Amino acid sequence: MNLKELSNILNLSQTTVSRALNGYPEVGEKTRIRVIEAARKYNYHPSYSAKRLAMGRSHAVAHVVPQNPQHSMINPHFSDFIAGAGETYARYGFEMLISVVPYDEQEQCYRELARSRRVDGVIVHGPYKEDPRIPLLENLKLPFVVHGRMEGKATHYSWLDVNNRSSFKRATNFLLDLGHERIALLNGVEEMDFAFRRRLGYESALLERGLTVDPSLIFSADMVEPYGYDVTKKLLSTEHPPSAVVTSSVLTALGVVRAVQECGLQVGHDLSVVTFDDELSFLQYPGVPLFTSVRSSIKDAGSRLAEILIDQINHPEKGPIQELWEADLVVGRSTGPCR
Known part of the structure; x- marks a missing residue:
């Protein structure tokens, strides 16, 4: 049974039948009930093409x-x-x-x-x-x-x-409350609005504690695992490495972890990491999560x-x-x- 056949049985136009089945208010209640009962009787199910015909849309x-x-x-x-x-x-x-x-x-x-x-x-x-x-x-x-x-x-x-600004201000303040002052930011591409706002949140947290924003601790790139790894390896080899890192993606944070472990150090002990976490479906951990994070689905x-x-x-x-x-x-x- 297709829309044309059902319309012929009811002696109604295809548009009217489709609109009745889709709940359009301009179709009278008696007509709507008649169409619905006929659709059930003849086991008719509206097709996408019928919907498009009735509604004038592509759906x-x-x-x-x-x-x-x-x-x-x-x-x-x-x-x-x-x-x-x-x-x-x-x-x-x-x-x-x-x-x-x-x-x-x-x-x-x-x-x-x-x-x-x-x-x-x-x-x-x-x-x-x-x-x-x-x-x-x-x-x-x-x-x-x-x-x-x-x-x-x-x-x-x-x-x-x-709220990217408040999220990264909160993440940075969490680290400041733990006594960290030398905190690196591994941000996304800062021409993008979300990354721009995240940097503002990070900087405002530092400035409100009377700390100086150090440009040498701020990085901007596509948020992938190798980015986190490469930057962290370089930071850990400097004379005054940061004690904490805030990252814009859990993927970047995984790169940070790999670099820390290769250096014989321990995440959470030698280097603290807070990340933004999109609650990715394939990175859900049982029990206490690996990362401290500001999280949104x-x-x-x-x-x-x-x-x-x-x-x-x-x-x-x-x-x-x-x-x-x-x-x-x-x-x-x-x-x-x-x-």
């Missing part, structure tokens, strides 16, 4: 992933985010389109998505402090929501962000951002939805008092 959402040599978006963080978003899309009957494009071809990709109407909206990943994608999407009238936000210009569009963020975008697609008259999540501080085995 699809795009994730445009730029290939940037400085920062790779295809990483374990992205896979957990997509898992959360995908669960929400499935619940609401949406499909997901992932387009991996060269960094300088993003504008062309967004324009083509808007022109072809292949998708009803997009999620923007990894915003920069000044990000041309946001004004572009506003001009294209393509619904979007941002995972993160753009510095100083986050009032007129929908976004969800972790990237999978939950993906799920919530998908909900916000679908709500914006279904109710374009609504104003922007903006959510700032606070991270939890979880004490693990990677920190201890300064020796």
Whole structure:
């Protein structure tokens, strides 16, 4: 049984039948009940194509992933985010389109998505402090929501962000309370908004304790394991190595651990480590966690951002939805008092 056959039996248009099954208010209650009963009787299940016909939409959402040599978006963080978003899309009957494009071809990709109407909206990943994608999407009238936000210009569009500044201020203060004063920061790419805010939090914690910010202890790069390893090896070979490190990713922190162990030292005793932890699904530890961390679920963020975008697609008259999540501080085995 397909939509056309069911419509012929009911002597109704395919659009009316589809709208009745999808709960549109313009369909009368008697007609809706009649359609639902017939669908049950003939074991009819709406197809995606029928929904698209009735609603004038694609029922699809795009994730445009730029290939940037400085920062790779295809990483374990992205896979957990997509898992959360995908669960929400499935619940609401949406499909997901992932387009991996060269960094300088993003504008062309967004324009083509808007022109072809292949998708009803997009999620923007990894915003920069000044990000041309946001004004572009506003001009294209393509619904979007941002995972993160753009510095100083986050009032007129929908976004969800972790409070990166307060998270890293809290992480640094935790180490300061343990007596550490020489604390290194292994940050992400600081042209990106989240990393910029994290550095501000780190610096403000030091300055409020009357300490000087030492540029030689601040690093910025793509958040991968070798980055943490290489920087830590160099730091530990200096005359005055730090007693603690704050990292922007648990992947980077794993590199820190590898370097410390190779030097015959112990994490939490010779070098304390606090990291930002996206609660990656494949790095969950039983009992006391390995890392002391400021923690937020990237999978939950993906799920919530998908909900916000679908709500914006279904109710374009609504104003922007903006959510700032606070991270939890979880004490693990990677920190201890300064020796």
